Amino acid sequence: MIESVNIGENIRLFHGDCIEIMRSFPDCFRVGLLLTDPPFGVGNFVQTTGKIHGRGANKGRKVNWNESGPPPEWFDLVRRLATHRIIWGANFFNCFEPKGGAIVWVKGQSLPGKSEAEIASCTHFKKTGLFFLRWTNFTTAHKAETDHPCERPVELYTWCIKYLPSEGTILDPYMGSGSVGVAAVRAGRPFIGIEREKKYFDAALERISAVHAQGRLFA
Numbered sequence: 453m454i455e456s457v458n459i460g461e462n463i464r465l466f467h468g469d470c471i472e473i474m475r476s477f478p479d480c481f482r483v484g485l486l487l488t489d490p491p492f493g494v495g496n497f498v499q500t501t502g503k504i505h506g507r508g509a510n511k512g513r514k515v516n517w518n519e520s521g522p523p524p525e526w527f528d529l530v531r532r533l534a535t536h537r538i539i540w541g542a543n544f545f546n547c548f549e550p551k552g553g554a555i556v557w558v559k560g561q562s563l564p565g566k567s568e569a570e571i572a573s574c575t576h577f578k579k580t581g582l583f584f585l586r587w588t589n590f591t592t593a594h595k596a597e598t599d600h601p602c603e604r605p606v607e608l609y610t611w612c613i614k615y616l617p618s619e620g621t622i623l624d625p626y627m628g629s630g631s632v633g634v635a636a637v638r639a640g641r642p643f644i645g646i647e648r649e650k651k652y653f654d655a656a657l658e659r660i661s662a663v664h665a666q667g668r669l670f671a
Contacts (some may be wrong), residue, residue, distance in 0.1 A: 459664050462642035467653040470625035470646040474529045484620025486534035490522045542573035553579045560586040576616050583611050609635035616644040630656025639665045
């Protein structure tokens with residue numbers, strides 16, 4: 453069952469399967485930017501990040517949503533729906549754009565077996581952009597706002613939004629705990645987010661609602 457929540461006039465969050473929901477959008481529907489970080493499909497790992505005593509109830513538990521990346525239909529849908537696209541994990545999906553480039557996030561991660569950087573495909577520039585922000589197990593534990601094991605820093609997505617000259621609505625079909633939505637609202641952009649896991653949908657709803665309310669307070 454699909455659940456949707458509106459926050460103000462320009463934010464809509466969906467709880468449900470992103471392919472099913474994106475199929476329901478009319479053919480004429482377009483967004484300015486798709487900005488998302490899908491499951492990489494590298495296996496259902498055990499969450500071990502967090503403070504010394506754990507970060508949330510998920511520490512030590514396997515996730516159940518990382519067994520595979522997005523299917524081919526997902527890529528067809530987002531190319532139809534979005535004028536510009538930034539898709540993190542592009543090296544796992546080989547989804548680089550023929551006329552686009554890439555973004556590399558240098559994380560400063562030095563632990564064995566952990567990625568030192570992450571790579572996104574990008575539609576607009578036929579070049580490689582670099583973003584530097586330290587995001588190791590230690591910094592994640594102290595800066596993350598939820599217990600999502602793959603929460604990304606809002607600063608990363610704020611940089612991505614500024615990187616492209618796109619205007620209009622931002623869509624994140626793998627919303628997770630809502631970091632893209634927070635960045636979009638702070639940038640004054642309309643936002644559509646989709647998340648399948650109820651606990652992360654609720655976390656995103658809470659975070660994005662708080663940022664929206666704060667913006668109205670100081671408007």
